[in-house]
Each structure stands twice: as structure tokens, then as C-alpha cells.
Amino acid sequence: MKLDDRLLKTHPCPCTSTRVNYNDRMGVQAIEVKNLTKVYSNDFKAVDDISFAVNEGEFFGFLGPNGAGKSTTMRVLSTLLKPTAGEITIAGFKLGPQDDEIRGSIGFAMQGVTLDDMASAWENLLLIGNLYGMTKQETQSRAGELLNILNLEKVADSWVKNYSGGMKRRLDLAAVLMHHPHILFLDEPTEGLDPAARRVIWDYLRDLNKQGTTMFLTTHFMQEADELCERLSIIDNGKIIITDTPANLKKEADGSLDDVFIHFTGHGIRDEDVSNKGVDPYVRS
């Protein structure tokens, strides 16, 4: 299934306060991270002095075991968490002083589905579109197109709580795409989906990327990373161990991407660091 080209040809950020002409921004790195460190209030260092850059239009993978610092990094880059140290530029905007501009430029599909369960798909999308400064007409048109593309048109007026997991995930993606984000952060976007639904999502993401959307993906599915990503970083204990193309990494480990992952992060089963459990991720500390 192909996404409608009309929706993807350009990326006009509809936020009236943060309108960006992306055609003028070619050549600019989509994400630039210098010496990012994040220490939580309980002194747990989740991210330890990492630097990397993601090019415009690149599909970038950010892999690592549980508790490695992936989600923390993503929450920092999406403005939900403040970094302890480091300089970060997203879509040409500096994190901190230009958070609103960044928010208008990115979409973030979080690990769980973040929808209003007691509202319909239509209501969910209309609210999101409005919050991003889209006009009523733009919002209705865009919501209709996305619901059509993601095959949710028939259930658009039903409450989301009645949806299956796959339907919720697709609607969540629609909510993230409402405002034509320039950069998409995807935190395990196919977690809990069956193989067919996963493949549908992959196709969507691949098409979006082909049309120019920069992708920043974390996943535990190595096959997903292998199929989608042009480059990968592997992070462990808050530090980036290696960054390269999947092909080069596989070559180096002389095996699959699973072998690469185990090679760089070890064989032991990982759990989230329980010392960090006292810190509610919602608390911006």
C-alpha cells in the first residue's frame, strides 16, 4: 500500500507560529546532537556524553538493550525532557530556546499508543490538528485523508477504546502525521503488532521517508532496523558504541543484525535499571 503522494510531496508545517519553509533547508542536518548527557534527579546517568547527527531525509536507527538510554534520548530530542548537558539542534532549531518551533516540526510516535480512548478517531485527529494551528478546513481534509490511507475511515466515528491494538497503532500514527512533521521519532512503533500489521506500518514509514521525512527509529526488532534503516547507532549504558550502515555492521560481525547487537551489547539479559524506577519518566527531571 502506497501513501498518497499528495500528502507527502511537501512538508509545510501548518503551525501558524512555526511555519517553516523546508525547501530552503536542504543540506541542513535534521538532527545534530553534541555531547548530550542526561542525569536524572536520583543521579542515574541515562545518557552519557553522546554525539551524533542525522541527515535530512535519512532513516536512522537507534538500537540498544533495555535501559540503554534510547527512550531518554528520544524524549530529550522531542523536548519532553531537558538535557543535563549538550547542544542539540532539531530541524535547524536549538533545543531549549526554540522548543515550540521544534514541536511544530516533529512528530513522535511514542512506545505506547497515546490517544483519547473515550473519543472517536475523528475527534482525536481534529483536536491534534487544531493544536498544531491548522485551520478547520485543513484539519478536516487532512484527517479524512489519513483515515482513508490508514484504512480507518469506516470506524472514524467509533470510540477508540473499541479498536484493536493494530487499529489504535495506525490511528496513533495518523495523529503523529496530522501536521506533516518534518522529522518523525518512532519509539518501537510496531511493538505488539502482528507480522502483517507490522509490514503495513513499515511500508507507510518507508514511503514517508522516500518523500523526504527524516526518521529516527528505536526498535528491538533487528529485522525492522535492517529493512528500514540506512544507518544505525548502537547505544549501551548511555554511550554510543558504534554507528554505521547495517551492511557494514553485519559484515564486521560476520552475521545477522542480531549477531551485531549481541556482539556489541553482550549476551546477558537486560532489565531496565531499577534504580531509575523511582523517577517517573513523566517528571521532567
Add this chain to the structure above:
Amino acid sequence: MTEFSKIKYLFFRGFKQATRPYAALAPELIIPLFFFLINSSAFQRLVDLPGFEYTTYLQFYAPVGLLTAIFVSSGSTGLEVVTDISTGYMDRLFLAPIKRWYIVFAKLAAVGLKSATLTSIMLIMFMLFGAQFNGGIIGLLFILLFAFIFAMAWAGIGLSLAFITKNPRVVQSAFIFFFPFSFITTAQLPLELLEGWYKIAVQLNPVTYILEGMRAILATGEIGQTVFVGLLVASGFAVITLSVATYAFRKSIVKQ
């Protein structure tokens, strides 16, 4: 205009959240009516007490029923916010390029409207059961104003606990505040008939003045000093609880 539109959409969303599922509205309608019917019948003979100026206890108790409607209809606000936090929906809102106070403001306004709506429904029902309302349109507007302000004030307690603890059980337990604030008032007897420590406690309870303000409107229809004192106290109550809620909100979202 765009910014107003954002608040408007958040307000509509907040109102829908507060009224869905519709079945959950049943207890919010039944509980005040239950209190009203049971107590106005059980304590009917209290009107025979010397110094009791009302001819029917039902008339005396009607504003307590309205107050109960406000308590009950605004009491779930904290839980609704905790749900938004635990499902990640609050993060979805935080990711939008909006001022974050819009989220809280719109939610409170929605709760105020919901309470005002339920209060007016209750008022009609009480009148069907024989309560008199002498306030006319102006009186009704003042009753709705009481409902709107006090609902936001009461929601402020649940909101504060929601932002501080993010725990549904803790937020749910805030319901216990209903008992002292609601019962240690002139709900059962006029102030003149109360004595000792209880009378002092009643005079210290801000809800007493809110209740008396509403009672004055129902009984006489006069918008006088009692009404304005009641509104002033309700507003002060709201300022305190919403300040705490705002502080807790900022503490929970400020990126340290």
C-alpha cells in the same frame, strides 16, 4: 484567534472526557438526589426546633443537594488527569506547540461547565419535589456562578494530587475531603442552633459561606451580602487550590 481556538478545542475535549461514558453520569445525578430526598425526609421534624426559621426542611436542605452535585460532578477531575498522564496522552498534548497552561485552564473550565449544568438539572429536580426557588433568572445565574467557581476550586484538590502523585488510588482517596468540607457546615442546622467546638469548626469551614450564599438565593432571591461573601470565599478557595495545582503542574512538567 488561533490561540483561542486551541483553548476552545481543549475545552470541548475536557468536557467530553468529563461526561464520558455517559453511564458514569448516573451516580453524579443520583447521589445528590439521594442525599436530598433522604435527609429532607429524615430530618423534617427539625423545623419544629425553636429558632429554626424554615417551614420545611426540604427547602432548608435543597442548597446542600446542589452543593453535593458540585462536589460529585467535579470530584473525578483528578482521576481524568491521572488517566491522561498514565496513558501518555498528556505527553501527546505537551508535544503540541501550545502554552501548557491551556491544558489545565481548558480542563477546569470544562469541569466548571459540567458542574453548572448538573447543578441546574438538580435545581429543576428539587423544584419538582417541592423546593422553592425565588431567585429568578438573576438568582439562577448566581447559582451557576457558584457552581462554576466552586467546581474549579474542588477540582483543584484532585488536580494537585494528580500532578504530585500521578497515582489513581491516591487521587481517588481525595474523596474523603468531601466529608469534613460537606458535613461540618450548616448543612443540617442553622448556625444559630449549633454550639461549642462544632460551631467554631463550621465557622472556619469556607464551604459554610458558600452554602449560605446559595441558600440565601434559594430562600429569598436576594443577591445581598451573604451571596457576595459566599462568592468571595468560593473564589478564595479556588485561588488556593488552583495555586497548589498550578505549582504541582509546573513542578511536574518543568524540565529540570
